[in-house]
Amino acid sequence: MTARPDFYRFHNGEKAPLQFSDAEYESRLSKLRKTMSDMGVEAAVFSSMHNISYYSGFTYCAFGRPYALVVTPQTSVTISAGIDAGQPWRRCFGDNITYTDWQRDNYWRAIEHVAGKGKCIGYESDHLSLLQKAKLDNFLAPSRTVDLFNETMLQRMHKSEAELTLIRAGAAVADVGGFAIKDAVRIGAREIDVAMAGRDAMEVEIAKRFPDAEYRDTWVWFQSGINTDGAHNPVTSRKLERGDILSLNTFPMISGYYTALERTLFVGEVDDASLKVWEANIGAHELGMSLLKAGSSCADVTHEINAFFEAHGLLQYRTFGYGHSFGVLSHYYGREAGLELREDIDTVLQPGHVISMEPMLTIADGQPGAGGYREHDILIITEEGNENITKYPYGPAFNVIG
Template sequence: MERPQNYRFHNGHKAPLPFTADEYDTRLAGLRAAMDQAGVQAVVLTSMQNIAYYSGFLYCSFGRPYGLVVTPDTSVTISAGIDAGQPWRRCHGDNITFTDWGRDNFWLTVAGITGTGKHIGFEADHLTIERHAQMQAALNPAQLTDIAPATMRQRMLKSPAEIALIRAGAGVADVGGYAIRDAVRAGAREIDVAIAGRDAMELEISRRFPDAEYRDTWVWFQSGINTDGAHNPVTSRRLERGDILSLNTFPMISGYYTALERTMFVETVDDASLAIWQANVAAHEYGISLLKPGVSCAEVTAKINAFFAERDLLQYRTFGYGHSFGVLSHYYGREAGLELREDIDTVLRPGMVISMEPMLTIANGQPGAGGYREHDILVITEDGNENITGYPYGPDFNVVG
């Protein structure tokens, strides 16, 4: 039996994607404009975020390479045989399946689309050294250009359709927040509270998006000392009266991430903790007021730094004050050019979506020990911002149980 390097397995019918065909065509037109500007003849995208952004297909790697090849005339996703027809059903454009029979079949399939000796665009921040060498061997490019910065700049400016999906995600995050609030009580385990929030969000996503695939929605619910880091995993620690809590809900809708993060306390909050909490809430509100067109990320950061420094709290800050939203998760994706940090000079523009999330961490054993964080999602508008997070923040609502 002759076993091919690749084949087309267009099984069934195209499924509804997160966005319309016109939306994907507009995104591809933007990429092709960047290609023209750089003199690139074909682009080979390999990251989950870019393949999903330009085609709608969100792959599951399990150690295998995946790709989207874009030329002036075509866009083709390249997927592994283990996925059968699902990548074709869930992508905009063509799909080719590469086989496992030969070690380099993925790159040989890419070369069959791009040709060899061409000017190739690729994602330098995603390819491993090994796969970069495989790409060069298979494509023998005349020139290589890192296209990742151009794709990131395109992704930072959201279309109305993207903003609508992100707005829905923020609403789902609120649903998870309320489910968590209802589950909090002394004696409950972090894992049990997290499950309540995650289950509520997954059911809400399936209600709002009945044609979607459901994957990767999660909750980080932390208590006591476990609140000191923003990304600390859930444990089986039991909640105690007076514990500081960190509520973090993360619905994932077709690769699009949204979030709700809130400080909470079980039943009561002591005076030292209340003072830190109120200061962080004030910084959160001040930060939201700063988010408007024409202001740079570094300028916003400097002003919040000054706010904390005036209150002798800046030394407790742990990371940047916010980040972009879109095709990203804790597994993939990052629009590093749109983060509220000292070293980011990007100027805010209408259509950008960014969080405000100041966090202070007080070490264990000190008055007010724990991690304090509030997080809202803001859409930058023509004259300011729109807050699309609805769940309340602050002591009046979040001393619970």
């Protein structure tokens, strides 16, 4: 019987062009290795989609299987499942090892092969489950473990010039989706039909701008009427009616990087009560964008917008924080939680941070102005203030349609 290995290298074909240059990945790994050295970490074992993607360029599809990136002072090796064959090697910076499922925990045997036993091991407390942490301790028998969650998050928060270029392109793609959605809005159209128009337009645009990429995960949330009450409500087959409030939400995904456009719209007409709430939310949006500059703290920005809403008698209708960081992020992975516009985040904005301004008010069904109101722009913090990279217009002059 042929021997079945625990793991092996399946370097099938040639390396594919990655979204960023080798120099960009070398720079990220160099900064990580400096952090590891300062903290006494001999090998870092990353399991999250966001860190594996950030440091290697490979964004995995878990489907119930674990993946990893092991970084040592000398090597950077992705650990992938056999079902993916040679694609993880082609799409990663550095080496790749494929683990097999001939016996349980070959994943950890492959990690041990790279990281070694008895070392000081770095890991991610925000991602590694209790079950997998116990296996790390069993297979690697670390002399010590060090949580790298915060340090890697802080590194990802500061965008390189190459990242900023990609994020600007992503914002432009989101705008393309927004205009396609606006064109598709009409009385009787279903939410799903309008959403598909926006998604299709973005995927065509991404393929045009990035012909060497792989395409996955771009999506639209387009909500109408009562369905606008939550920012993340899924698309339905509800048909649009005259006077409906709408939420336009486009989310292009490019090589693991997330950007977004979110706008309030109305079908045909907007009543006075709704217009009053909408204009107040726009006022908060414009105030918030003016506050996003180097030296401002997330908490202070939040308190100022809170005061604006309170003066308008609307603060009780606020539903979540006013913005968040962008980068390697999606609706099912990643979050740079240290850069969010909330009362409990005291991070000071710095040049190179990328953050949204997205105030939202939700008025309950049956009340005057019922619905969810949300505007969303992406801003790059600069030495002089900020650069707004969202170009789709907001407000009633452009977004009362039909």
